[in-house]
Amino acid sequence: MYIKLIQPKMEKRPMDTDIKIHMAPPLGLLTIVNILRDKHEVTIENENIQEICYDDTPDIVGISVTVDVLPRAIKIAEQFRKRNIPVVAGGIHITTAFDTIPEDCFDVLCIGAAEGTWPDIVSDFQDGSLKKLYRCRNTICGDDIVSPAYDILKKSEYLYCNVVHTSRGCPFRCDFCYNSGKERLYINRRIEDVIADIRAVKSKHIMFIDDNFAGNRRWTVEFLRAISPMKLKWNAAVSINAAFDTELLDLMAESGCQSLFIGFESINSESVGNVNKVQNKTEKYEDAVKAIHDRGIMINGSFVFGLDGDTIDTFDKTLDWIVKNRIETVTSHILTPYPGTELYNRLKEQGRIITDDLSLYNTSHVVFRPLGMSAEELYKGYIDIYKKIYSFRNIIRRIPKAKKQVAPYLLFNFMYRKFGKFTDLLCKLITYKRIGIWAEKLSRYL
Numbered sequence: 001m002y003i004k005l006i007q008p009k010m011e012k013r014p015m016d017t018d019i020k021i022h023m024a025p026p027l028g029l030l031t032i033v034n035i036l037r038d039k040h041e042v043t044i045e046n047e048n049i050q051e052i053c054y055d056d057t058p059d060i061v062g063i064s065v066t067v068d069v070l071p072r073a074i075k076i077a078e079q080f081r082k083r084n085i086p087v088v089a090g091g092i093h094i095t096t097a098f099d100t101i102p103e104d105c106f107d108v109l110c111i112g113a114a115e116g117t118w119p120d121i122v123s124d125f126q127d128g129s130l131k132k133l134y135r136c137r138n139t140i141c142g143d144d145i146v147s148p149a150y151d152i153l154k155k156s157e158y159l160y161c162n163v164v165h166t167s168r169g170c171p172f173r174c175d176f177c178y179n180s181g182k183e184r185l186y187i188n189r190r191i192e193d194v195i196a197d198i199r200a201v202k203s204k205h206i207m208f209i210d211d212n213f214a215g216n217r218r219w220t221v222e223f224l225r226a227i228s229p230m231k232l233k234w235n236a237a238v239s240i241n242a243a244f245d246t247e248l249l250d251l252m253a254e255s256g257c258q259s260l261f262i263g264f265e266s267i268n269s270e271s272v273g274n275v276n277k278v279q280n281k282t283e284k285y286e287d288a289v290k291a292i293h294d295r296g297i298m299i300n301g302s303f304v305f306g307l308d309g310d311t312i313d314t315f316d317k318t319l320d321w322i323v324k325n326r327i328e329t330v331t332s333h334i335l336t337p338y339p340g341t342e343l344y345n346r347l348k349e350q351g352r353i354i355t356d357d358l359s360l361y362n363t364s365h366v367v368f369r370p371l372g373m374s375a376e377e378l379y380k381g382y383i384d385i386y387k388k389i390y391s392f393r394n395i396i397r398r399i400p401k402a403k404k405q406v407a408p409y410l411l412f413n414f415m416y417r418k419f420g421k422f423t424d425l426l427c428k429l430i431t432y433k434r435i436g437i438w439a440e441k442l443s444r445y446l
Helices: 028-038 067-081 092-100 118-127 191-201 217-230 239-245 246-254 269-273 284-295 311-325 343-349 376-391 392-397 403-418 420-430 433-445
Strands: 002-007 043-044 060-065 087-090 108-111 133-135 165-167 185-186 205-208 232-236 256-264 298-305 327-335
Touching: 002 028, 028 043, 028 060, 028 118, 028 376, 043 217, 060 067, 060 118, 060 256, 067 087, 067 092, 087 092, 087 246, 087 376, 092 108, 108 118, 165 433, 191 217, 217 246, 232 239, 239 246, 239 284, 246 256, 284 298, 298 311, 298 376, 298 403, 311 327, 311 376, 311 392, 327 376, 327 403
Parallel strands: 002 043, 002 060, 060 087, 087 108, 108 133, 205 232, 232 256, 256 298, 298 327
Antiparallel strands: 165 185
16 A cells, blocks of 8 residues: 655744754654555655645555644645545654544544554554554553664755664653653663664764653663764763763763753753753753863753743843853753643643644744743743854854864854855755765864
8 A cells, every 4th residue: 555654844933944944854754664664655745845745646644743733734634635535643742632633633643653553553444444543552662663764865855864763752751841741651772773773874973863862871871882883973962960970971972972952941940940850950050061061072052931930031141151151052942831741731721821823832932921021022032042142252252162073063053053044055056965964074074
């Protein structure tokens, strides 16, 4: 049978260019391809890259859904369902908030990992017994996780195809995160499978895209020792408690870690405490930053604005802290209560949700009523802090002390953030793949 998988187009945030939507391929859909392609024809259409073809006749369609693309996913599904082609909706939003999905938008809701759902969906479809809801088996373990089908990628369409996942989920349950939902999962893959994926992407520069790369210390230590002889350069996201583990940090540096994405979220202890971010101790932030920087590793700091405890002064205080501590790159967000999370349930109960337009739930719109400032002040502060962080003055003030990191730092801050529109034009003229390769080589040899 012919199965079509679709990634709906995302709406860019104010600071994003098309580089953002061409950054990396959809590993979830590529995983489904590998699960099914031995017995079926499976294709992917990423609407961020190409227009969706409505003229062919797939037997069944699968759509990957995050909260902000749900309205678009419903419209896509409508086009296929009009021709009696059944549509399966899956992905993180369906898994977390399946009970909020409007009835009759999709034929099937897929809850949880594809490995524990899609084989049953296809089998039942062929038998004429397709169900409305499929839930992943609770017994799924690391051995069950299937590698993405890297070989079918059109590499010219993405900036980076060297993306690998080592785990699913996170051991922490921060209130604003999908991992606070009921359908919670945290497992590590087999180390030999991850290494096979590293070899499959054919690059010495790897981006591990886990929610928490170091969520299982024992596994991470074993994995770092296994990849050390491979002479990789790699990046990953970790929770801040990893910065206080000397052995772990040393192994990261020795095995080729170039930067770590860390969810600081707020420098205000009250704000962090209000969202169950138990691993974050704001009084120890600077010690954590120093420990990471001392090993020549850069930091991509994530900050959330609009938390209970934040005021209009929070923006300037955060900016001063970022510059003082030379945080190399910053990703900031407006607090967004995703349906199905503890935060959403709390704000809904308090009557503070101000819009149900889920297309706005992409961390760049104010969709709830903040306590310490107005919605207008929150949005303005969010926009202004990006401009200030990536001003010429503050880019220079934040230059890393580690000389080996200066080139990649300048490339990211100027070419991706400051002059992102120009870089995006180059990508369209030369291909995203080539720009990604050149950026990697420049950061390595300059």
